[in-house]
Amino acid sequence: xxxxxxxxxxxxxxxxxxGSKIARVSRAPCKLRPIEIRPQLxxxxxxxxxxxxxxxxxxxxxxxxxxxxxxxxxxxxRMTGLALLSSPPDEEHLRLKIELDGGSVRELVxxxxxGLGSVRxxxxxxxxxxxxxxxxxxxxxxxxxxxxxxxxRTSRRAIKVALLDQRAVAGIGNLYAAEILHxxxxxxxxxxxxxxxxxxDALHRAMVAVLEAAIQYEGSTLAxxxxxxxLNQSGNYQQHHRVYDQEGNLCGACGKGTxxxxxxxxxxxxxxPVCQKPRSxxxxxxxxx
DNA sequence: CCCCAGTCCTGCGGGC
DNA sequence: TGCCCGCAGGACTGGG
Numbered sequence: 001x002x003x004x005x006x007x008x009x010x011x012x013x014x015x016x017x018x019g020s021k022i023a024r025v026s027r028a029p030c031k032l033r034p035i036e037i038r039p040q041l042x043x044x045x046x047x048x049x050x051x052x053x054x055x056x057x058x059x060x061x062x063x064x065x066x067x068x069x070x071x072x073x074x075x076x077x078r079m080t081g082l083a084l085l086s087s088p089p090d091e092e093h094l095r096l097k098i099e100l101d102g103g104s105v106r107e108l109v110x111x112x113x114x115g116l117g118s119v120r121x122x123x124x125x126x127x128x129x130x131x132x133x134x135x136x137x138x139x140x141x142x143x144x145x146x147x148x149x150x151x152x153r154t155s156r157r158a159i160k161v162a163l164l165d166q167r168a169v170a171g172i173g174n175l176y177a178a179e180i181l182h183x184x185x186x187x188x189x190x191x192x193x194x195x196x197x198x199x200x201d202a203l204h205r206a207m208v209a210v211l212e213a214a215i216q217y218e219g220s221t222l223a224x225x226x227x228x229x230x231l232n233q234s235g236n237y238q239q240h241h242r243v244y245d246q247e248g249n250l251c252g253a254c255g256k257g258t259x260x261x262x263x264x265x266x267x268x269x270x271x272x273p274v275c276q277k278p279r280s281x282x283x284x285x286x287x288x289x
Numbered sequence: 290c291c292c293c294a295g296t297c298c299t300g301c302g303g304g305c
Numbered sequence: 306t307g308c309c310c311g312c313a314g315g316a317c318t319g320g321g
Contacts, residue, residue, distance in 0.1 A: 001314065002315095061315075076316085080300095113298090114313095116297060116314085174314065
């Protein structure tokens with residue numbers, strides 16, 4: 001599931017397309033339901049044809065292709081979308097082709113097995129509206145402990161749930177939320193308003209450390225094998241998962257706890273009950289007669 | 290403000 | 306062996 005590290009890997013992997021011209025945008029002959037493209041293909045092709053790709057960015061979990069027309073192509077892979085320069089995993093899930101001119105690669109393709117993703121062409125104003133600060137928080141890898149704390153410290157939501165809120169902080173999904181909280185030693189059910197300043201610091205440090213390590217390893221390719229880099233190669237960070245999908249395994253960090261799975265906001269949460277204790281309340285709870 | 294359930298979608302694995 | 310069901314979840318929406 002592409003989260004920040006996977007999308008960042010995609011971005012780096014397709015960097016060679018900068019400077020190329022878009023020759024044509026076309027749908028691949030995919031028999032499955034077409035993915036969402038906005039505007040519709042005709043207009044999309046018309047508005048992009050002949051433009052030059054001037055840069056590549058990332059906005060949280062979205063890939064941003066900047067054009068010299070000042071418009072931007074925003075690719076949102078959701079669960080299974082991939083931006084590829086070559087050899088897609090198969091032909092039947094190939095959804096969109098962006099044919100290129102004047103560079104070393106002939107086309108950029110969008111492949112998506114479940115088809116939940118989207119490809120959109122946005123004018124500057126639309127981009128600002130849809131991906132601006134009102135909709136997307138600061139990028140998880142380029143923010144500060146103070147900023148995160150400021151945004152969340154009065155919230156009564158569980159910290160794990162809040163980390164998935166892209167308006168609070170952008171780029172974290174279910175997998176990395178679990179990994180980050182484990183490294184930070186914070187129980188996923190702790191409410192935001194219960195975290196102390198030093199815990200926000202620990203959370204921020206863990207966030208940067210986990211996401212940067214995951215980028216170094218080119219993301220996580222899970223058992224379903226869906227996530228791949230621009231050249232259709234697997235990531236390697238899954239070998240370093242401490243808690244995600246590790247239910248029943250011994251925690252590698254403490255060697256004592258067994259990883260458990262709970263459900264929060266209809267999503268699986270994995271954690272180590274030894275490394276991530278709920279805040280002790282013994283001290284202040286006068287109980288008994 | 291926040292929470293919850295439902296929605297989109299396909300592939301896979303468990304259970305019978 | 307084959308079929309059905311439920312699960313995976315990112316982002317969004319509508320109701321409470």
